[in-house]
Amino acid sequence: MIERARGLNIATQIILGAGLLTLLVPLYLTFVAATQTLPEVNRVPPTFLPGTHLFDNLAEAWVRSNFGQKFVNTMILATGVVVGKITVAAITAFGIVFFQHRFRMLIFWLIFITLMLPLEVRIVPTYSVAANALSPFQQILDVVGLTWLLEALTGMRVALEWNLLNSYTGLILPLVATATGTFLYRQFFMTIPDELVEAAQMDGAGPLRFLWEVLIPLSRTNIAALATIMFVYSWNQYLWPLLIITDPNYGVVAVELGQLVPDSNTTGGGIPHWNLAMAGTLIVMVPPVLVVIFMQRWFVRGLINTDK
Amino acid sequence: MRRAYFKNNWIAAALVAPQLLIIFVFFYWPTAQALYWAFTLEQPWGGGNQWVGLENFQAIVEDEYYWNSVMVSIIFAFFSTLLSMGMALVLAIAADRQLNGYKFYRVGLIWPYAVAAPAVGLAFRFIFNPSAGLLSHLNQIWPGIWDPIMNGDHALAMVIFAGAWKQVAYNFIFFLAGLQAIPRSLTEASAMDGAGVLRRVRDIQLPLLAPTAFFLLVINITDSFTDSFGIVDTMTAGGPARATDLMVFKIYEDGFRGLDYSGAAAQSIILMLLVMVLTFFQFRYIERRVHYT
Numbered sequence: 001m002i003e004r005a006r007g008l009n010i011a012t013q014i015i016l017g018a019g020l021l022t023l024l025v026p027l028y029l030t031f032v033a034a035t036q037t038l039p040e041v042n043r044v045p046p047t048f049l050p051g052t053h054l055f056d057n058l059a060e061a062w063v064r065s066n067f068g069q070k071f072v073n074t075m076i077l078a079t080g081v082v083v084g085k086i087t088v089a090a091i092t093a094f095g096i097v098f099f100q101h102r103f104r105m106l107i108f109w110l111i112f113i114t115l116m117l118p119l120e121v122r123i124v125p126t127y128s129v130a131a132n133a134l135s136p137f138q139q140i141l142d143v144v145g146l147t148w149l150l151e152a153l154t155g156m157r158v159a160l161e162w163n164l165l166n167s168y169t170g171l172i173l174p175l176v177a178t179a180t181g182t183f184l185y186r187q188f189f190m191t192i193p194d195e196l197v198e199a200a201q202m203d204g205a206g207p208l209r210f211l212w213e214v215l216i217p218l219s220r221t222n223i224a225a226l227a228t229i230m231f232v233y234s235w236n237q238y239l240w241p242l243l244i245i246t247d248p249n250y251g252v253v254a255v256e257l258g259q260l261v262p263d264s265n266t267t268g269g270g271i272p273h274w275n276l277a278m279a280g281t282l283i284v285m286v287p288p289v290l291v292v293i294f295m296q297r298w299f300v301r302g303l304i305n306t307d308k
Numbered sequence: 309m310r311r312a313y314f315k316n317n318w319i320a321a322a323l324v325a326p327q328l329l330i331i332f333v334f335f336y337w338p339t340a341q342a343l344y345w346a347f348t349l350e351q352p353w354g355g356g357n358q359w360v361g362l363e364n365f366q367a368i369v370e371d372e373y374y375w376n377s378v379m380v381s382i383i384f385a386f387f388s389t390l391l392s393m394g395m396a397l398v399l400a401i402a403a404d405r406q407l408n409g410y411k412f413y414r415v416g417l418i419w420p421y422a423v424a425a426p427a428v429g430l431a432f433r434f435i436f437n438p439s440a441g442l443l444s445h446l447n448q449i450w451p452g453i454w455d456p457i458m459n460g461d462h463a464l465a466m467v468i469f470a471g472a473w474k475q476v477a478y479n480f481i482f483f484l485a486g487l488q489a490i491p492r493s494l495t496e497a498s499a500m501d502g503a504g505v506l507r508r509v510r511d512i513q514l515p516l517l518a519p520t521a522f523f524l525l526v527i528n529i530t531d532s533f534t535d536s537f538g539i540v541d542t543m544t545a546g547g548p549a550r551a552t553d554l555m556v557f558k559i560y561e562d563g564f565r566g567l568d569y570s571g572a573a574a575q576s577i578i579l580m581l582l583v584m585v586l587t588f589f590q591f592r593y594i595e596r597r598v599h600y601t
Contacts, residue, residue, distance in 0.1 A: 008505050012402045016409070019399040019476075020416045026473065030431045046444055088327045095323035100313040107324050114335045116587045120534040120556045121580045124563035124572045125338035125345065136337040174334040177327055190310075197312035207314040236424035238538040243564070257426040258542055261433070274434050281427045288422035293415055300418070303478075304485050 033278035034058070041275040057279035065256045065280055066248065073168075074235060074252040080172035081234035082227050089181030089226070090219070094211050096182075097189040098197065108186065115179045119240060130170050130244050134160035166247040175234060181226055184305055188222055189215065225302030228295045232288045253284045339580070345573035364574040374575070376550055377558040384468055384554060385532040391472035393524060396479030397517075401509055403480075404487040414484070421477035425538025432470035433543045456544070460551025463544050467552050470539050471532060479524050486520035487513060526590045530583055555579055 029048075033041050036051035062068070092111065096104050119126065129135060138160045141147045147158050164170030192215065200210045216223075238254045245251055260277045292299050314320075346364055348357035368374045403413050420428075436456055438447050443454045456462040490513060498508050537556050540546060546553040546561065553561075555575065563572030 003499065003505070005505050009405075009407055012405050012407055013409075015398060015402040016413050019395065019402075020413060022395075023417060023420050023473070023476065026428075026431050026435055029435050033434060042439070088330070091323040092327040095320040097310070098314050099317055099320035101317050101320060107328065110336075111327060111331060114331050116584045117335050117339055117580065118530075118534045118583065120537055120559075121576050121583060122335070122338040122342055123560060124569055124576065125341035126334055127564075128341065129333060129338050133333055136333055173330065177330040177334065182327070194310055194312040197310075197314075201312070201314075207316065207319050210314070232422050236422075236538075238424065238426050238541075239560075242541075254424045254426050254538070257424070257430050261430060261542055274437070277430060278434060281430050285423045285427045288424070289419050292419055292422040296415055296418065300481055300485070303481055 030278045030281055033274050034282050036275050038273060038275060041278075042272070053275070054279075057275050058283065061260070061276045061279040061283060064276065065260065066251075067253065067256070067280070067283055069249065070251050070253045070256050073171075073250055074254075076168055077171050077237065077241070077252055078231050078234040080168065081175045081237075082230045084172060084176035085178045085181050085230050086223055086226055088176055089178050089185045090216065091211070092182050093185030093189050094207075094215065097186055098207065098210075108182075111177070111182050112179050114177060119174075123239065123243070126174065127243050130164040130174065132160075133162045133164050133170075133173075165244050166250050168250070170244050171237075171241055171250070171252070175237065175240065178230075181230075184222060184226065185219070188219055192218070221298075221301075224295075224298045225305060227302075228291060228299040229302040231291055232299070235288045257281060257284055342573040342576045342580075345569050346577045349570050360570075364570045365578075367571065368574050368578070373550060373553070374558070377553045377555045380464065380551070380553055381533060381555045383464065384471065384536065384552075385529050387468045388471035388475065388532055389525065389528040391468065392475035393479050393521070393528060395472070396476050396483050397521070399476075400480050400483035400487055401513060403484060404513075405505070417480050418477045420474060421481070423474065425474065425535065426542040428470050428474045429539040429542030432466060432473070432539075436466045436469075458548055460548055463548055463551050467536075467540060467543055470543060471536055474539070475528060475531070479528070482520055482524055483517065486517050490516050523590065526586050530586045530590075533579060533582060 031054075032048060032050050034057050035054040036047070036057075037053050040047060040051050092107075096108055132138075138147075138158070141158055141160075151157050164173065196214065197210065200214055205213070236254055237252065238258075241252045242255045242258065245255065257280060260280045344357070347359060347361060349360045349364065350357050399417060403410060403417065436443055436454075438444060438455045438457060446454050454462060456466045494512060495508060498512055503511065533554075534556055536554055537560065540552055540554055540557045541560075544552040546557050556579065559572050559575045559579065562568045562575065566572075
């Protein structure tokens, strides 16, 4: 729509420019600090012009924090979570939508209610489950009396044990359940016409073949959108890895940032290495930001469609 | 209604089993465990947990530190939501006019959402650092005017800024999507009737954005209760003197540092109820979804 509103247009541009500036200034200051030497970064009054030591600082932060290993770990975590979430969402929704059984709504609600239980509010017990992922089953056996019964019958004591601490499985598995993904897939599957199902059945395709050869190709846009937001989500995981990973060989990048905080604990009362901390911050924030910028369309769609 | 189904329900069971197992082990079991811990107390000399009824909750209610964390959480939720939603709304309305540079702004305003909370925390910790960052200049002119390391109010303000900064992008995306879902014919008809840009903002865009705003309000408050952990942990670790001790951070501290499982579990239950109430509100509006083109 074309209308004359010159003053307003200028005001609009100023607002947008100011907003953009507000969001960019922290990034710029982080960048500037990452280019400076230790005396420069701690100088008062501060200098707001980039120095010349960006690559030195990046290299030192990289080596100090062993980011090489942590990038690999974070990529494993992100890949595992993205693939896992999409797979689990697709097959669960398929099992709910394309089969006729009594438990469809029950299963859907069981999954949907998990939205109300974010990790942060059940963090302590979830951690204790991760120490032995089979403990729920063990306790059920104990309570029901099966442990006792089996011991009496066979002389062997059932002791289920599966420790997930300090493992990739432990990092990934609890994050794979996805209420929003399942919801998104369910919505999509409900739009699939009956004729398509009937045609596939007529041609002799079983359910799995139908899922793999018809539905998955049809849901490519869903997959792209989900993958983008899930990647950002898993790359930025902080609390869960912080808890269950104590072995640095399994550390992820976001948690490593916590170690870079230059306070008296890490510098021994010396001058804080803000330049290295900011270099580390840049290293960690760049991959997901690039994903969002280049996959913007999918990212926005995924975000809007899953409400999260 | 669908009428074509696959027959083999064993396959259906196998397909839904993985997710059900995961949520049983990692969601429902821990939640039940939290409930159990919240109503029991571990005996000091072993011998398992003893049922104590509401004693754990009573201890929390009488704990002034707990009320402090509730207050801090409310202040944080209120101001960070107000700041980020207000800013996002203004920016979305401005961007929706689609003047020159629209695409550029759209990318420029959403990237912060991709930055990890601890990265935001660390960057803002530097920027607001009283002796090295942006504001160190002020301290040189007026010593002690800005000191988030010692002054609790300053620390809380700093955490609020960081939280709001991170959230602006998310709100912007949803507000913009909400604005773009407004039918063009409506805008054009009102323009024909002589309504200028500002008049249309007031009489068309803002009222039609109400559902989006409500949805965002709920999400932002929920997020500020749960997602803020990374920011607080890297910026202030709850200090100074518990000035930024958000509820979620206190649960973590009490549970993992203080090893007070029962107290942490009781706090978790309260936070869980809060999140549930908020999510229920959100469910009611889930049908009024917005579409982005």
